[in-house]
Amino acid sequence: MAHTAVPDHEVLIIGGGLSGIGAAIMLDRAGFSDYLLIEEGDGFGGAWHWNTYPGVGVDIPSFAYQFSFEQVAGWSRIYAPGAELKAYAEHCVDKYDVRRRSRLCAAVVAADYLDSADLWEIRLDDGTTVTGRYVISATGVLTKPKKPEIDGVDDFAGTTMHTARWDDEVDLTGKQVAIIGTGASAVQIIPSIAPRVDSLTVFQRTPIWCLPKPDAPLPGALRTGLRMVPGSKAVARLASQLYVEVTFPLAAHFHGLLPAAKAGEQLGYLHLKRSVRDPQVRQQLTPQYSLGCKRPSFSNTYLRTFNRDNVHLETRSIEAITADGVRTVDGVERPVDVLILATGFKVFDKGNMPPYPVTGTAGRGLEEFWTQNRFQAYHGVSVPSFPNYFMILGPYGYNGSSYFNLIETQTNHVIRLLTEARTRGSTRVEVTAEANADYFEKVLGRRGNQVFFQGDCGGANSYYFDDNGDVPLRPSPTLETMWDARRFPLTDYRFESVAHRTEPNPVQ
The missing domain is CATH 3.50.50.60 (FAD/NAD(P)-binding domain)
Incomplete structure (x- = not known):
C-alpha cells in the first residue's frame, strides 16, 4: 500500500486518560490543533474511568493533582474521591474541545513507522488505519x-x-x-x-x-475563598506539591543524603502501634523493607x-x-x-509498555530494543530508531511527584521539538543514540543515593523493579525535570525531512 507524505493528522495521541487529555490541550494551546486522540475505552479519564471500586480516591492532595492551567477549587476533600477526578477529566475534555477531536472505543493493535513518508501508521482493532506525522503514547502503565x-x-x-x-x-x-x-x-x-x-x-x-493521611472535608467557605481570592489556588497547589516532593521524590532519590525516609518509617511504626490492638496482627502488618522500596x-x-x-x-x-x-x-x-x-497491574510485563507492538526504522520493535538494551528513553520521552514517537510515561521520565507534573513536563519537551521541526520544515525528529546513551549513563550514575539501591528492598516485592533489577524512575527533583524540558540541547535530536534525508542538522 503506497503512502504519501501527507498524514491524516499531524499528531496522534494514544490514550484518553489525563496524560492524553493534557497533551491534547497543551498541543492545541501551542498551535498544534490537528490531532486525533484515540482511546480504547468508552469514556475519558483513564484510571479514573476504569477504577470505580469502593473508596477509590487520589493518593496525593487534590490541589497537586490538577493541571497548572486548569486549577479548580471545588474538591470536596483534601484527597478527592475518584468520581471527582473522573468529573475533572470530563470537564477538561469539554472546556478545551478535546472531545470533538477524539475517537473512543478504538483500541490500537499496532504502530508502524513508514520510513519513506516520515509518518506513523496506526492499526485499530476494527481493521481501520490512521496515519500521523507524530505519535504521543499516553497509555500509562497501570492500566492492564x-x-x-x-x-x-x-x-x-x-x-x-x-x-x-x-x-x-x-x-x-x-x-x-x-x-x-x-x-x-x-x-x-x-x-x-x-x-x-x-x-x-x-x-x-x-x-x-501505611502512613497517616492528612485528609479532611474542605468547608464550603474555604472553597469559596479559593475561588474568590486571587492566587489562592496557586498557593494551595504549590503547598501540596511541596508536600508530595518531600514525601517521595526527595526521600526516595536522595535517601543517602536526607533523613526523611527514616523519619517516615518512625511515623509509620507509630501509626501502626496506635491503630492495631493485637500485637500478633500488628507484627504481621509491619513491613520488613525500607520505606520507599x-x-x-x-x-x-x-x-x-x-x-x-x-x-x-x-x-x-x-x-x-x-x-x-x-x-x-x-x-x-x-x-x-x-x-x-x-x-x-502489568507494569514491565511484555506487551504492556506500551500495550501494542511498536515498529520503528528498519523493522525494529520497541519491546525488542528494551529487551536487548534494558528499559531506557531520553528524558523518558524518546528512543533512538523510533522517530516522531514520544512518550509521556517512558522509562526514566517519572520522578514520583504529582503525575500532572510529569504530563506537563513531557509535553513541554515534545512541543519544543515539534515547534523546532515546524520552523525547519522537518518531517522527522529522532533522538541521537549518543544523547540517549549519555542520559542513560547519567540516571544510572545517580543510583548511589536512591533508596532502591541503598535501602533494604529485598523483601518488598515491588513493581518498581524490572527484570534487570533496574528501577526506571527518574532520579531527579521536580524542578530539574521542569528545567530540562525547556532547556535540553536541541542538538540531541536529528531533524530531517522526506525531501532531504541527508540534510545536516543546523548548528544550535
Missing part, C-alpha cells in the same frame, strides 16, 4: 489488570472481580469475601467494604507501609480495620483457589462468596 499466578484462579465458582474492573452490581452485603493483595487499591477497598460484609479475609504476601500508602482507616471481629488477616501462602474458596499451604480452605483480586 494483572491476574495472580495461583492454581485454580479461573475455577472459582463464585464472583471474581479485579479492583480495576469493579462490578457495582455485585452486592457484598452479608457475603463472605476474600481479597488477595494489600497494595494501594486494597488499602482503600478494605475499610470501605468491611462494615457491610459478613466476613473479610485479607490474603497478604507483603505488608505495605515500593509504593507506600496513606490511610487513617486501613490499619484500624484489622481490629474488627469480621476481618481476618491471612499471611500463609495460598496453595490454590478452589470452586468454593481459597486453600492455604496448611491445607485450610476458607469458604468464599466473592473473590477480589487486588493484585495490581
